Amino acid sequence: MKIRVNHSKIELVKGDITESNTDAIVNAANAQLILGAGVAGAIRSKGGPSIQEECNAIGHCPVGGAVITGGGNLKARHVIHAVGPRQGEGDEVTKLKNATLNSLKVAKENKLKSITFPAISTGVYGFPIDACARIMLTTAKTYLSGPTIIKRVVFALFDETSFKAFEDQIKTLK
Ligand code: ADP
Numbered sequence: 001m002k003i004r005v006n007h008s009k010i011e012l013v014k015g016d017i018t019e020s021n022t023d024a025i026v027n028a029a030n031a032q033l034i035l036g037a038g039v040a041g042a043i044r045s046k047g048g049p050s051i052q053e054e055c056n057a058i059g060h061c062p063v064g065g066a067v068i069t070g071g072g073n074l075k076a077r078h079v080i081h082a083v084g085p086r087q088g089e090g091d092e093v094t095k096l097k098n099a100t101l102n103s104l105k106v107a108k109e110n111k112l113k114s115i116t117f118p119a120i121s122t123g124v125y126g127f128p129i130d131a132c133a134r135i136m137l138t139t140a141k142t143y144l145s146g147p148t149i150i151k152r153v154v155f156a157l158f159d160e161t162s163f164k165a166f167e168d169q170i171k172t173l174k
Helices: 038-047 050-058 092-109 129-145 160-172
Strands: 002-005 008-014 024-029 066-070 078-083 114-117 152-157
Touching (some): 002 129, 008 160, 092 114, 092 129
Parallel strands (some): 024 078, 114 152
Antiparallel strands (some): 002 008
């Protein structure tokens, strides 16, 4: 499933984000930048130890922020570590929007043309998938509506439920 926004595309794919060959993949990170379970665990095991080492050198990232490292042995040359909110901590919508937007800004600053996101905060952090789909897709679409070098924004959805939630939301984007 794809939509065109200006001169760019938003694409939905089902599957493992570590298989993505975009310039960067986004990690659903925590503020300590410790690669634990979920997306981070898959990145750690496929990408090798250099990613955690680079994260350690950076040290910390606030909720709603994003930082970049190399991609180690991944197909993607870079990993952008975006820190989403934990459900219940407050101000989740703004924080998830900022995590998405700051990832796109970091991609742009590093002259990257394509990026793949997971459904940030919807795993261990417990944020509802429908709201996540709405916030992340709207943020990506608004960003791509302005001048940008980013050509492809991909969302890699791990299971059928997440894919369906994003598919339903993308159809409602105007
Ligand atoms: P968070 O701590 O931000 O909730 P998680 O990594 O636990 O992050 O989960 C975020 C989302 O990514 C969840 O919907 C989860 O099912 C999904 N996910 C887990 N592993 C992968 C993977 N390898 N590729 C794509 N999505 C994944």
